[in-house]
Amino acid sequence: MAEVGEKMTNATPEELASMYASPSESEVDNVNYGARLSKPYMEGEGADTSGEHDGEWRWKSGGQIVDFSVRQIRVDLEEMMQPSTQIQQFKWSKIAVPKVNLFVWRAVNETIPTAVALAERGVHLGDTRCGACGVADETVSHLLASCVFARAVWWQVFVWCKIPIPASFDSLSQILSHCCSLDVDKKKEQIMYAICLMTVWCIWMHRNNKLFNGKNNSVSMVVEEIKTGTFWWMNRRRKRTDIDQPGRLEQLQRF
Template identity: 40%
Template structure:
């Protein structure tokens, strides 16, 4: 995938098209938002941005008003002390001399639309040239039982956006063979790590036996395995879904352990780690503290 066709590049284009007409400055980041110029001040003045003590300051935090006008309050880790830094500081002060602040609320606008402010019609018209505004988003179900870290990882895996060998090669990173580092049999994709690898197959077999659901096709994709729930018991569906996410996550961790530590984790140990992690989730995040470890290991609860 080329840079200009990537999702993140398109999102960056959208962000760069937003401008803020600053009023009081209470809703606008001084360094990170586009307000004094057509791009963020951190990009206009990178040297002194590096000296800023609080890079997340709002505009309102960086100025004070008195009877003589606006006084910009600089908060540096140290003062600019070389010619390049001093020149950037002078240029920034010159830029802000006539910048109107302290009146009304901040108003976000699309590109150079100073009169109408933020117009949904204008945004949609321009976005249609960047992305398909009618595109259906990824059909991923967020689990309230699994942690955010695991949810985000599996979402990225479903979209093949995790750094597998195949993915890295497509980005131009040369790492030798793109075969799976766990089995060495097939190219390493997210679906291979999460389902197709022989180690993954063994883990899934043990998981299915534990949670008492029918076996599935080992050649399917992660998204299929997560979405087809017709044969799952309804009372435990959300818990089983979270277990599926944890399984994909633990298989990725096993892959990393092999690559970075040259250690292979026995599939039965991976299953035990999945049981322990998800037991903690259901007791703390699903608030099912009455489930005992014995019942969890045998998956006999909510019958």
């Protein structure tokens, strides 16, 4: 180290210049390549650098300069990463707990781990038949809508709620749309929709209990779980404990 220092101290200007030679062509190319990579993000779908909004974060989305937000970036990234994916519209319930809202949203978009979905992802279970009826392949539409067990549960729930039974149970989205198109007041519609989400959740939990715990509850037992769960949601939301078991639907509508 001392030798290097002595060499630099005693070096002539020409020798110092040779020590600090200009960058090679490959190094220059690397710098220019990095600039080319960053340019589209600075001048295209990225930050606004026009100088018009100095001191503010701006974002160019769809050719327009908009206020910067993490949500807008997420939307733009989703459109770029999954241009062919169609996200189904889903109505979130203010009564249902977040876990159930999220699960039903995933079910509507067919991303829950049914037997068929797992097989398509390379998780081979050896049998893709429905965990509830054991007859047809376990898809989202079958398990939560058209399965014999699921249809029986939905039928009893609609009878309990005194609402028309849909002509067909082809898909979960169809059933949820039916629950949102009832000719009732807004408060009752919210309650009915929450009951539908609880029904989806309880059918899924019945399937899991049967597969993993060996518990095969009857349709009536699952319907009772739906009623109890919905009342628990309402009690938790309104912080009330004065609801009795008899006439539960009428009491729900008086909240």
